[in-house]
Amino acid sequence: MIKITFLGVWMVPEHGDTVSFVIELESGEKILVDSGVNTVKNLIAAKLDPCSITHLIITHSHGDHIAGLPMYLFYRYKYAPLILKTSPSSLKIIADQNTWSSVKEYIDIPYPNLSNDEHLIIEEYLQNGKPIKIAQNYVLCPFISKHNPITFGFNLTNTSSLKNVVYSADTAICETVFDAAENADCLIHDVVADQKYPMLGKAGHSLCKDVGELAYQKHVKLLIPVHRLPIYADQCESYKEELQKTFCGDIFIPSDGDVIEI
Numbered sequence: 001m002i003k004i005t006f007l008g009v010w011m012v013p014e015h016g017d018t019v020s021f022v023i024e025l026e027s028g029e030k031i032l033v034d035s036g037v038n039t040v041k042n043l044i045a046a047k048l049d050p051c052s053i054t055h056l057i058i059t060h061s062h063g064d065h066i067a068g069l070p071m072y073l074f075y076r077y078k079y080a081p082l083i084l085k086t087s088p089s090s091l092k093i094i095a096d097q098n099t100w101s102s103v104k105e106y107i108d109i110p111y112p113n114l115s116n117d118e119h120l121i122i123e124e125y126l127q128n129g130k131p132i133k134i135a136q137n138y139v140l141c142p143f144i145s146k147h148n149p150i151t152f153g154f155n156l157t158n159t160s161s162l163k164n165v166v167y168s169a170d171t172a173i174c175e176t177v178f179d180a181a182e183n184a185d186c187l188i189h190d191v192v193a194d195q196k197y198p199m200l201g202k203a204g205h206s207l208c209k210d211v212g213e214l215a216y217q218k219h220v221k222l223l224i225p226v227h228r229l230p231i232y233a234d235q236c237e238s239y240k241e242e243l244q245k246t247f248c249g250d251i252f253i254p255s256d257g258d259v260i261e262i
Contacts, residue, residue: 001026002158002165002262004188005046006226006254008036011064011192014230016256017042018064019190021226022053023156023165029135031055031156033167039068040075046257051076051086055134058095059169060151061102064227070107070114077117090119094140096126096152126152128176137161143180145171147204155180165262170227172201173210181218186262189214190227194242197229208239212246222250222262 003024008017013036020036022043032053036042043050050072059065080086093100100122104115124132126142134140137160145151147170157164166184168177181187192205201207208225215223225243232239236253243251252260 002156002163002186004165004186004260004262005048006256006258006260007039007042007046008256009226009228009254009258010256011227011229013037013064015233018067019227020065020068021188022046022048025135025138027135027137029054029138031057031134033057034059034065035067035069035072036064037067039072042256046259051080051089053091055092055094057140057154058093058099058103059145059153059167060147061099061106061149062170065170066103066106069103070110073107073114073117073120074111077114077119078111088117088119090121093120093122094126094132095122096142096150098150099152100125102149128152141180143176145169145177146174147171151204153177153180155184163262168206170204171206172204173206173214178214178218181214181220183218184220186222186224187215187218187220188224188226191225191243192227193229193232194239208242209246212243215243215247215249220247220249222252223247224252224254224260226254 005022007020017036020034023031107115128144132140141155142152145153153168155166163185165186167188191211192200194208
C-alpha cells in the first residue's frame with residue numbers, strides 16, 4: 001500500500017499551497033516530494049511530524065517547488081532540537097547534481113551552511129533512467145521531463161506487487177512521460193489549465209486535453225491532476241470535464257490536505 005498526502009496542489013499560493021506531497025510506504029519510509037511555500041504548517045496540519053520525513057525528492061529548482069525548503073530544514077535541524085528537544089535524524093536528498101547545487105545556494109541565503117548539515121545525505125544523484133532503491137521492494141526510476149530548468153519526474157514501483165505511482169513533475173507532454181505513464185496505477189501530473197490558456201502549454205506545462213489523451217492512450221488507471229491555476233478553485237468541475245473529454249478512466253482532483261491510498 002502507498003499512502004499519498006497532498007500538502008499543496010496549486011501553481012501559485014493564492015488559495016492554497018504550491019505543489020508538494022508525501023508518499024508513505026508500508027515499510028515506514030516517508031518521502032516528501034518538493035517543498036511548497038508552507039511545508040512545515042501543512043505537514044503538521046496533516047498530522048505528519050516534519051522530523052519524520054526520511055527522503056526528500058527535489059524535482060527541479062523553480063520557486064513553487066522549493067520555496068518552503070529553507071524553513072523546513074531550519075525547523076527540522078535548528079528549531080526542533082532546540083525547542084522541541086528532538087534528536088536530529090538523517091534526511092536522504094534525491095535530486096540531480098545541478099539542481100542540488102542551485103538549491104543549496106537558495107537554502108544558505110537565509111541560513112548559512114544549513115545545506116551542509118551532517119544529517120543531509122546524498123547517496124547518489126538522479127540520473128535519467130538509473131534506478132534508485134528507496135526501500136525494501138521499492139525502486140524509483142527517474143526520467144527527464146520537458147521543462148526548463150532541468151526537471152525530473154519519477155516512477156516509484158513496488159517490485160513485489162508491481163503497483164506504481166508516476167509523477168511527471170512540471171512538463172509538457174513528451175516521450176519520456178509517455179513511456180513512464182504506460183499502465184500506471186496512478187499518474188500524478190502537473191495540469192495547469194484547460195485549452196483557454198494555450199500559452200502555458202507552450203511554456204513547459206500541460207493542458208487538460210493533452211493529459212487526458214496521454215492517460216487514455218497509456219491505459220492509466222487513476223489520473224491525479226495537480227499544479228492547477230487558482231481560477232479552478234471555483235471551477236473544479238469545468239477542469240474535470242475538460243479532462244474527461246479525452247479520458248474516461250478514474251480521476252481524483254485533490255485539494256490541499258487530501259489523502260489517497262494506492
